[in-house]
Amino acid sequence: MILTVTLNTALDLTYRVRELRPHGSHRVLEVTERPGGKGLNVARVLAALGHEVTVTGFTGGATGHVVKEQLARTTGVFDALVPVAGATRRTIAVVDGRTGDTTQLNEPGPTVDRAEWSALQEAYGQLLGSASVVALCGSLPPGVPVGAYAGLIRSARAAGVPVLLDTSGEPLRRGVAARPDIVKPNADELAELTGSHEPLRGAQDARRRGARAVVASLGPRGLLALTPEGRWQAAPPTRVRGNPTGAGDSAVAGLVSGLVEQLPWPERLSRAVALSAATVHSPVAGEFDRAAYEELAGRVTVTGGARPGKGLKGLPRPGTA
């Protein structure tokens, strides 16, 4: 099975309002509620693609109970979440019905104590035994040590399980140093990690810091991949309009599923870009539109090649992006 880890799970709420006016009072016209946190989003997409996925991480309180109830109704996702005393955080996306713009409010999450963190590490160690790949996703809740992902990466490597890391800030910096197989930063996260606002240069630096492969998500421009097998850039055929929430998580699902299916990099990247674009296109935030995915999958442009070198066609060069 595929294992995804979401240390800071969430109950994701979407509120549709007629028009968001600061300091006003708003009647919420429509409420949707679903399990959230990057690793749970990745798991949902993987399950929709027909993979068996196990999710671990922390949940607690009444909000955690709702998350677990909804996961239980998701075919293909097995719940191995570890209980905590605190309550799972809520995130609220307020969608302005007039403009479609979203205003996001994210609770910080429960404080995790030392015993809870030990319980997670133990559960994770056992789950690695039957995992074909593990994806470590999202922010850390208060109380979890900043080097948490670095430790989880070392355990995965010791168990011979390929590991993808998708996080930001100091947890990303420490995680990269623990030599994960793939990191998937977006442009901002990559710039924060490396100090370079030029994605190719940033990705090169991230590899030097320890990542075996770097797949940078560049928003509507698609993905840039620097790997031991080669360098590629994959872009959607047209600019897709819609809500980018969850697009990065769908890209991770594409990369992870491609890895377990042993697809070559260009196919993994096409799938990741098509899933990501089909998520932006979907009317429901964070869900992918299957018809759009199937239509887009054959139309992603992949440039670059299997031999690393200078001047790869279509790849931005340092100083020219």
Added chain:
Amino acid sequence: MILTVTLNTALDLTYRVRELRPHGSHRVLEVTERPGGKGLNVARVLAALGHEVTVTGFTGGATGHVVKEQLARTTGVFDALVPVAGATRRTIAVVDGRTGDTTQLNEPGPTVDRAEWSALQEAYGQLLGSASVVALCGSLPPGVPVGAYAGLIRSARAAGVPVLLDTSGEPLRRGVAARPDIVKPNADELAELTGSHEPLRGAQDARRRGARAVVASLGPRGLLALTPEGRWQAAPPTRVRGNPTGAGDSAVAGLVSGLVEQLPWPERLSRAVALSAATVHSPVAGEFDRAAYEELAGRVTVTGGARPGKGLKGLPRPGTA
């Protein structure tokens, strides 16, 4: 005991953010969670004043479970809420840490079916047997008939229990026609009911429509009361700065406690105004500051008199407000 009815209970969340920027992403710095809906707020203030209060209305789902857990920890409040299949709504007050301004998001609440509404009416009928007064508070959830309060008022009157109504719109219009003992509209609700933006004229009209006494809350100007015993206006000694959330509910608690203690109207109104101002003054939205209450209680100005007539000192006259 005092009975309060909250058909649309809520889980009230307060989010403090550094600065609310529409279309931005916000880390919530502080989350507070408490039972809400007007009748639950009124009950909490009554309990803090030393009264025994029973609360009824609807709760359901994970949010309702949190409401009930927190009520169980509130001394003096007895939970007689009726379960529903849907989930209790959330309300979210987003407080801008820079300006202190609040942006409010209110979910509509669960849809109540016919059997659930019958169960509420039955529970209410039984509770009336030991109630000294009943307060009917707040909006109606979807599915409850618009004449709900009118029916609950008729039952209270048939049982000889004095009844206060605090709602708005059509439920207020129909409720007033059922002859409640007291209605407590704010200036906007009174204007919507009567078509008059002049509070004295509006209050006179509301009495003609069936309310035995009308106590209109006029924000920082205090309360205007038209009753069979006389007319009064009660105002706080100074303009109180702060968050007006819950000030109206504290005023209702003051009126209801004054009624069961058989205080004369001027004392009821002083208490209601002092509680209301002490709620605005409190750093925690919807809680009253006890020290401020005790200090303000002796300093509320009550004008008017026990004999209804023209030209009462200090009362606004039609056309001069």
